[in-house]
Amino acid sequence: MRRVLLSAYACSPYKGSEYCVGWSWAVGLSKKGFEVWCMTNTEDYKDCEKEKQELKLDNLHFIPVKLPVVADKYWLNNSRKVIYAHYYLWKKKASNVAVALHEKYNFDIAHHVSYGSFQQGSSLYKLNNCKIIFGPVGGGQMSLPIFKPYFGSSWGTEIMRKYMSEFLMKYNTSLSETLKRADVVLTVNEETETLLKTSKYYKAGHDFSVSDSALPKQFEKNQFKAKESTEEFRILWVGRLIPRRGLELSLKALSFLPEYVKYKLIIVGDGDQAGKIPSWINKYELDASKIQHMGWIPYSQVHEEYENADIMLFCPLRDTAGLQATEAMGFGLPIITMNISGMRTIVTEDCGIKITPTTTDGTAEDIAGAIEHMYSNPDFRKKAAEHAYKRAMANTWANKIDLVTDQFY
Structure with missing residues (x-):
């Protein structure tokens, strides 16, 4: 057993997004018969162990990489920017943990899957005598200047992100050593592929x-159900309420709709911009009764919203790929999105x-037209x-893992 x-x-x-990525690789690889050791943080370790026992995956071993109590207690918060400091420290600690594990178990393959940030590099570069796979990773995508009004005061952060990307490309030891050692780099969009080649x-x-x-x-049981037109046209928006997700752009687009479009916008998600929704509704003179903000809801309830919606509106200003769109497609939702990054x-x-x-x-008018x-x-x-x-049902984690392991493992 490799x-x-x-x-x-x-x-x-x-959980969805990056959390789902890490879990899907861990479980998918173990189900293919590999002996898998998965380094992760402490936040969801107990949930991972519980579900692993339910699945009877004795060949899957979770290794929680612990940081000092202060860091794990106050910085391990995915809704705040301190998460990046936590991830930086975690990578440094995980790199040493990886070396110790490799000395003990002599791995055939070391594979980095999360976070999927190209510029951050990986904690696995110190390992010798094993194949190293880096990715899928993104991060090459940048926000277009035309979207500056939707970022408000955080546009400066977007500019800093561009300069930070350039800095990391030149000076980040973790990235340079990762690229030197990696046998394979998997990129998720054209922008990141272009950045890699520089x-x-x-x-x-x-x-690749x-x-x-x-x-x-769990999506494998989904059956396609043609949805009949109803009096209320339900538009679903799912994501963290942060500037790059572009909720304000979507609300502005609604202001260009003719009155005969009887819509209901369902917003699922929470974040720093949650409190701005009422002011955006006023700014664009929208009917508040047509907009429902559900906040954060359990993953199972998000699935119910996918089932009840007519279309998904997913127009991020900057995004790596688009897990929400893939999930929505798995419920038979047509997508209105941007022709950028992974959504291409x-x-x-x-x-x-x-x-x-x-x-x-x-751009807002074109979204309204769509x-x-x-x-x-x-x-x-x-x-x-x-x-x-x-398309979504052909794009399962099982198929993706088969593709990667058949070619690169």
């Missing part, structure tokens, strides 16, 4: 494009409508729903 060391900082059986440590022929967005096992390939032309950003107002088209053309919407479902 032995794999997995670096999955975020890993949980009960590095002096780039090795031609050792990089692989999305980090896929459906977990996740959503094809027959699965919804992709908006190519133009100007600040023009919503109106979906509303007024139920036949188009039903066909897009069926295509979205079929």
Whole structure:
């Protein structure tokens, strides 16, 4: 049985996004028969152990990398920027843990999957005499200047992110050593692939494009159900309420809709911008009764919202891939999204409508036009729903892990 060391900082059986990525790799690799040791943080360790026992995966071992109590208690908070400081310290500690584990178990493969940040590098570069796989990773994508108004005071952070990316590319030892050692680098979008190729440590022929967005096992039971048109057109928005997710842009787009579009916008998620929703509703003169902010809800309840919606509106201003869109497609939801980053390939032309950003107002108007088209053309919407479902159901974690392991393990 081949032995794999997995670096999955975020890993949980009960959460989405990065957490789902880490968990899906850990479980998927063990189900394929690999002996897997998964380094993760302490936040969801008990949940991982509990679910592992339920699945009877004796060949899966979770290794919680602990930091000083103050760091694990106050910095391990994914809704605050201190999480990046925690991740930095975790990587340093995990690197030494990885060396000790390798000395004990002599791994065949060391694979970094979470966080999926290219510029941050990996904690696995110190390992010798094993194959190292870095990714799928993103991070090459940058926000377009036309979106500056939607970032407000945090636009300065976006500018700093650009400079920080350039700094890390030049001076981050973790990244440079990772690129030197990695046998394979998996990138999730064109922007990150381009960024990789600017590095002096780039090795031609050792990089491949692989999305980090896929459906977990529980979606395999989903059956496609054609949705009949109802009086209320339900638009679903899912994500953290932070500037780069672009909720304000989506609300502005609603202001351009003609009155005959009888919509209801369901917002699922929480974050720093939650308190701004009422002021945005006033700013764009929207009818507050047509907008429902549910806040954070359990993952199982999010699935109910997928089932009840007619379309998903997913227009982030900057994003790596788009797990929410893939999940929504698994419930047969047509997608309105941006033709940027990972969404270029996740959503094809027959699965919804992709908006190519133009100007600040023009992009919002184009989103409104897409919503109106979906509303007024139920036949188009039903066909897009069926295509979205079929595409998502072919994009399962089991299939993705088969693809990666068959080619690179």
